[in-house]
Amino acid sequence: MKISRSFYARDTLIVAKELLGKVLVHEVNGFKIKGRIVETEAYIGNIDKACHAYGGKRTPKLEPLYGKPGIAYVYFIYGMYHCFNAITKKEGSPEGVLIRAVEPLEGLEEMSQLRFKKSYNDLTKAKKKNLTSGPSKLCIALNINKDHNKEDLCGDVLYIEEDDNQNSFEIVEVKRIGIDYAEEAKDFLWRFYIKDNEWISKK
Incomplete structure (x- = not known):
């Protein structure tokens, strides 16, 4: 079952934790690519120096952060890679959740061709583990790019759904990655991941 807008329209830290175990789906050319979300990071613009919109910064590029929840x-980043976030809380409040890693579930052959230009069966064990274990890696593997900026996650192209096959798990709460510039915000325990999952980007 697809997640409704009301799921996103809540406290960002709660959404970041509850997205774990859900399934990110991208429908591409008539087939579905799916990955279970195993790692997330929360960003809350009003108090978070790591957020692009900290201090009320507002530019055309940042407009999606101020959009309605569920987009x-x-x-x-680096002039090369994309990162995918789900907007949360409420319109006008720049908050969202970065999807940092997913566990490949469906469309493995398509993921492999997009990521490595090879058949999945030809990948080494290390490459299989490395398929979606990072925010830009998963964007390549699930074919998510700038064309999907502002995409409605309650639509039929790119969305998140429940996973009826997911077992219970323990959530680890740690510091976020790559934000050493963010002063006190670098110490916020706003990165969440499924304990012992092999597709997380970093323990």
Whole structure:
């Protein structure tokens, strides 16, 4: 069952934790690529120096952060890679959740071709483990790019759904990655991941 907008329209830290175990789905050319969300990071613009919109910063590129809950914010890093976020809380409040890693579930051959330009069966064990174990890796593997910025996650192209086959798990809460510039915010325990899952980006 697809997650409704009301799921996203809540406290960002709660959403970041409750997205774990859910399934990210991208429908591409008539087939579905799916990955179970195993790692997330929360960003809350009003108090978070690691958030792009900290201090009320507002530019055309940042407009999705201020959008309604349940839309995508896809941004470009290092002039090469994309990162995918789900907008949360309420319209006008710049908050969202970065999807940092997913566990491949469906469409493995498509993921492998997109990520490595090889058949999945030809991948080494290390490459299989490395398929979606990071925010930009998963965007490549699930074919998520700037065209999906502002995409409605309650639509039929890119969305998140419940996973009826997911077992119970323990959530680990730790510091976020790559934000040493963010002063006190670098110490917020706003990264969440499923304990012992082999597809997380970093323990």
